[in-house]
């Protein structure tokens with residue numbers, strides 16, 4: 001088994017250490033901010049991002065809170081800045097690491113042109129937006145806290161990441177419910193004037209990538225190996 005440790009700086013605020021375990025599984029490197037990976041140092045916690053951690057997150061969804069309160073985590077949205085920010089408190093460092101590892105793993109999947117949950121048009125649209133660099137994601141873990149920032153550079157991409165964040169807050173964190181299909185929400189966004197410029201391309205992407213819904217409980221599509 002080969003162990004390697006990476007430190008990457010993602011944008012101005014993020015320093016994440018990623019432990020990649022090369023034992024035949026598809027390991028994910030951290031990458032974000034349009035692939036702006038530069039060597040960083042100090043001040044960061046180690047995050048293992050080699051797995052999606054979805055079963056853990058589903059099981060432990062109620063242990064995550066909005067930082068400084070006992071409320072379900074919710075995104076702070078700024079439509080003008082096309083940005084979404086989360087500050088999430090876990091009850092343990094392991095819980096924070098599992099969540100940060102999940103997000104970093106998913107960033108890696110999207111940047112590798114994979115389609116986690118490929119039966120759901122909202123997740124397909126988000127994959128398209130990420131792969132085509134219509135938004136960036138940064139993740140910072142510090143002790144038991146996880147800070148996430150997503151910034152879109154088009155109105156259409158903002159609508160997509162905003163709808164995704166509602167799903168994460170309202171179903172994933174609040175209820176541990178993974179089987180809701182957000183495709184109708186995605187279709188409404190696709191039909192809106194915000195998406196005029198990318199509609200044709202997005203429709204082609206969706207029809208080429210959409211997979212059949214499996215019964216794996218985690219609601220994962222069959223493209224992405226999860």
Ligand code: HEM
Pocket residue numbers: 054057058061084086102103106107110116117123126130136137148150161164165168172173176178218219220
């Ligand atoms: C069907 C299961 C799940 C899938 C396919 C999935 C997939 C994803 C993807 C693709 C991202 C976006 C990364 C990016 O845009 O850069 C993401 C982010 C995130 N996920 Fe999950 N996830 C799942 C379940 C969960 C669960 C159960 C939780 C927590 C209880 C969770 C919490 C988060 C958070 C907090 C983010 C970052 C915030 C955001 O993107 O708005 N996810 N996930």
